[in-house]
């Protein structure tokens with residue numbers, strides 16, 4: 456399995472100049488190869504990535520000497536990319552589809568990037584050593600261990616990113632014990648980010664809530680009538696709003712990553728509810744077949760998850776459990792997780808959202824309602840796994 460770890464770079468001016476040049480080479484070679492491929496094809500020849508590369512090499516020194524000023528893979532990979540673009544194109548044509556013809560890259564319009572072969576760079580702590588320019592600082596160190604396959608440096612606005620492809624070994628599935636002692640059920644929180652069947656409450660980041668209020672305050676400054684659109688002050692507020700937006704997105708992302716990392720590292724079986732966040736907000740009333748029960752329960756669903764989307768939470772759990780060898784079990788969203796007693800299985804019809812504590816009239820259990828729900832999710836998830844084996848792919 457190949458994972459990509461994307462790390463922000465902290466280059467100096469000299470590095471940036473090199474990056475821009477390498478992106479330029481990558482784009483130029485792509486465009487050259489694309490034009491040449493089309494020309495040869497029209498002339499009835501059989502162009503290939505390898506043939507084009509050989510042809511280019513014979514004229515490079517004389518016609519395009521500056522191509523040699525950057526790492527050689529910035530050039531080489533573009534031939535391979537044109538080759539695979541065409542094989543993809545012809546494969547789809549064969550299937551009877553109508554694919555778009557490979558396009559020329561335009562400066563400033565197409566995404567700037569260039570490729571590095573694994574022998575061209577070396578990662579060392581917070582630094583990456585690159586050909587021609589030496590060490591460039593990275594925002595964080597490479598956290599994935601395995602065989603480094605290659606990397607791509609790309610630009611987003613004024614920022615540069617290094618995306619490293621690492622091949623990791625398929626993990627051995629973690630053993631799921633008979634009594635599921637290390638299984639966990641997760642109830643996505645109404646008040647906390649999440650509540651676990653182990654009794655743990657995972658709080659969302661405090662700074663996040665604070666910034667959320669601050670964002671609302673700033674946005675009020677941009678209301679029509681409050682300030683003249685396009686004025687100096689308006690623009691300044693606009694700038695602050697977009698900076699804060701980015702910060703909040705980062706905090707939200709961090710909180711989710713921390714939660715999903717903890718779950719996949721500490722537990723062999725992770726049970727979650729299949730929440731359709733989008734459906735929840737649109738069908739508040741529900742209908743006869745699917746009364747809007749979940750909606751009411753989850754209407755205060757922690758904003759961090761609501762904003763990110765449940766799919767991001769599930770996506771992270773999915774790929775992280777394939778790294779740690781955990782199993783993910785997703786239970787049906789209409790399973791009665793909140794109103795069932797996690798101890799005796801009794802059902803409490805009249806439990807409302809205001810009831811923060813679940814008190815069972817059958818067995819006398821008194822427990823926090825979210826922990827009760829998390830335990831039920833865990834039980835249902837484990838039952839589903841036992842019923843269908845440890846593949847964890849299907850819904851129960």
Ligand SMILES: [Zn+2]
Nearest residue numbers: 796799815818
């Ligand atoms: Zn009970």
